[in-house]
Amino acid sequence: MVNIVKRMRKLRELLWIRCGPGALILPKEVSKISMEFNHKFNGGHLGARRFWRTMLPRIKFRNPSVPITIARHHDPDGPSLLHIYMRSPNGPLNTQTPASPSATPNAQTTLVPDTSAPTHTLNIRSQTESQILEQLVKTLDVQQIEATPEEKEEMAQLEEQRVRSERVRAQVREHFLAQRREEQLLKLARGEKVTV
Incomplete structure (x- = not known):
């Protein structure tokens, strides 16, 4: 669920x-x-x-x-x-x-x-x-x-949540890209073939 x-x-x-x-x-x-x-x-x-x-x-x-x-x-x-x-x-x-x-x-x-x-x-x-x-x-x-004031407040909260979610997505993406780059550098250091 x-x-x-x-x-x-x-x-x-x-x-x-x-x-x-x-x-x-x-x-x-x-x-x-x-x-x-x-x-x-x-x-x-x-x-x-x-x-x-x-x-x-x-x-x-x-x-x-x-x-x-x-x-x-x-x-x-x-x-x-x-x-x-x-x-x-x-x-x-x-x-x-x-x-x-x-x-x-x-x-x-x-x-x-x-x-x-x-x-x-x-x-x-x-x-x-x-x-x-x-x-x-x-x-x-x-x-x-x-829109009623409650609906306007709810829409503002949703927009705030959307901006926050987008910021977190960008941070996670950067983390995974950095981790992937580090793994590729380690493979290069070991002399293994790196696929792009």
Whole structure:
């Protein structure tokens, strides 16, 4: 079993998903978010990839009922878009409709995907993840979540621990390199062949 302290540190590192840029609550009218971009970062798709990796997990954590889909293509000159689907304020909350009972034996849990056109389409090509987030905030009336003082203190402790760990790693690396150099010098002194 892994050390309990190590496990607690890893769990505390999940704090990044609760607060920070992208921790926002979307309006109730948002029914779906989808992104499309190149699977590599060439051609101005780096910001979209970073937004997908850093901001979308926070958005999904704060808005678990909003489906988020990602479509990645293999064309570096292809589009890099963020689609926002919205329902009308007085429309139904569930935009997906159940399939007909004759089509499937389990009609209560089977849903037909929403095929409506996106309400907002943002071109996110050659933008940084923070610019994409600003564009999303400007487009929608979102509520941004600020970190509590306890969370800020916890993040400061985690950063302190990370710096301390990096310093210890560097010391251990230097120790092992010095030990390896000493062993090689001893082999040279004995006249043995040294492999590099």
